[in-house]
Amino acid sequence: MRFVVAFGRFWWALIGGDEWRFAGFGGLAAGGGALPASGKRPGGEVIAVAVAVWVMLAVATVILASGRRRAASQR
Numbered sequence: 001m002r003f004v005v006a007f008g009r010f011w012w013a014l015i016g017g018d019e020w021r022f023a024g025f026g027g028l029a030a031g032g033g034a035l036p037a038s039g040k041r042p043g044g045e046v047i048a049v050a051v052a053v054w055v056m057l058a059v060a061t062v063i064l065a066s067g068r069r070r071a072a073s074q075r
Helices: 002-016 020-039 044-073
Strands: none
Touching (some): 020 044
């Protein structure tokens, strides 16, 4: 059982790390791109652009949130 716990903690630290929101947004973007791709509804270009926009918004959100936290802690 200790091995399973250690294995889970390793993956949490590797993927989640200091900024767990990156991992969450990345997983959502990958899932959001994979689900429509399997249904053959939108074209590949549409999916690629949607996933790219999603990832850029996620990164911008995390960067802005961390900047606000840093500014608040310096007051």
